[in-house]
Amino acid sequence: MKRVLFLASVGLSGCGYHLGNKLNDTTWIHKALGVVQPLNHDLIGTRGMARVYSDADVDRNFRTNGFDPPNTSQYNRWVADDYRGYKLIVDGMVDHPQAYTLAELRAFPQLVQATRHDCVEGWSAIGKWGGARLRDVVASAAPQSGARYVVFHCMDRTDDGSLYYESLDLHEAAHPQTVLALDLNGEPLDAAHGAPVRLRIPTQLGYKSAKWVRRIEVVASLKNIGGGNGGYWEDNGYEWYAGI
Numbered sequence: 001m002k003r004v005l006f007l008a009s010v011g012l013s014g015c016g017y018h019l020g021n022k023l024n025d026t027t028w029i030h031k032a033l034g035v036v037q038p039l040n041h042d043l044i045g046t047r048g049m050a051r052v053y054s055d056a057d058v059d060r061n062f063r064t065n066g067f068d069p070p071n072t073s074q075y076n077r078w079v080a081d082d083y084r085g086y087k088l089i090v091d092g093m094v095d096h097p098q099a100y101t102l103a104e105l106r107a108f109p110q111l112v113q114a115t116r117h118d119c120v121e122g123w124s125a126i127g128k129w130g131g132a133r134l135r136d137v138v139a140s141a142a143p144q145s146g147a148r149y150v151v152f153h154c155m156d157r158t159d160d161g162s163l164y165y166e167s168l169d170l171h172e173a174a175h176p177q178t179v180l181a182l183d184l185n186g187e188p189l190d191a192a193h194g195a196p197v198r199l200r201i202p203t204q205l206g207y208k209s210a211k212w213v214r215r216i217e218v219v220a221s222l223k224n225i226g227g228g229n230g231g232y233w234e235d236n237g238y239e240w241y242a243g244i
C-alpha cells in the first residue's frame, strides 16, 4: 500500500536512529521538534496511559454534551449521503497536506478501546471508541520542523457564533491512545457524538475531545487562532492543558 510505504520512508528519512519498535513511532516528532536525541515515550509525550475497560463496563447510552451538531447545508448533505463526500483535511506546516475520506481513515491501523470520558461538569461515561491513531494521521502529512501544535477545526457553532476548535501539542498528539474516532460501541459514530470524525483523547478532560472535526491544522503557535488560547473553552477561561 502506497501510504504505508510513505510512512516507512518518513521514518527512515526523519533521523538516523535505530528504527527499533518504540522509537520508530516518534520519529516524526523528533523531526518536527528538531530534537537531536531520541525521545522516550515513557518520559515524554504520553503522560501515562489511560485505564482500559472491559466491554461489560461500557455505557451503552453514552451521554452527549456541548453545542448542537452542525446544521449547515454541507453537513446535512454529508449526513444524507453517509458522509461519502466528506474529507478530513490535514494541512498547515506539513510537507504533504492530506484530505482523507472515511474509507481512507479506516485503512489506517485501527485502535478499538473502551476508555472513560470525563467531563469537567462532573460526569463520566465509558465508551468503546474505534478509529485511526491521531499520530499516524498527522505523521502521514509530515509535519515540518518548527511545528508545535495540532489544531482541530470543528463544524459546529458555539454561543458566540464562532466555530468550535481545540488543540494539542505534538507530544499529546502522539499519545498511543489518542484516536480520530469513527466508531462508538461498534457502530459508526452518530451525529450527536461528533460524526463523522471526532477526537478521543482519554488522558485529557472531555472538552479537548473535539467533535465534528473538519480540518487538522499543524501550526507553530496558537496565537493567531480563535481567541489565541488554543480552544473555544480555553478562550473562555478553561485551562489549555487538561490532563487527567
Ligand SMILES: Nc1nc2c(c(=O)[nH]1)N[C@H]1C(S)=C(S)[C@@H](COP(=O)(O)O)O[C@H]1N2
Residues within 6 Å of the ligand: 062, 063, 064, 065, 066, 067, 068, 118, 119, 120, 154, 155, 156, 164, 165, 192, 193, 194, 206, 207, 208, 209, 210, 211, 212
Ligand atoms: N465540536 C465540539 N466538540 C466538543 C464539544 C462541543 O460542544 N463541540 N463539547 C466538548 C465537551 S465539553 C464534552 S464533555 C464532549 C462531549 O462528547 P459527547 O457528546 O460525545 O459526550 O465533547 C467535547 N467536544
Ligand SMILES: [Mo]
Residues within 6 Å of the ligand: 065, 118, 119, 120, 121, 206, 207
Ligand atoms: Mo465537557
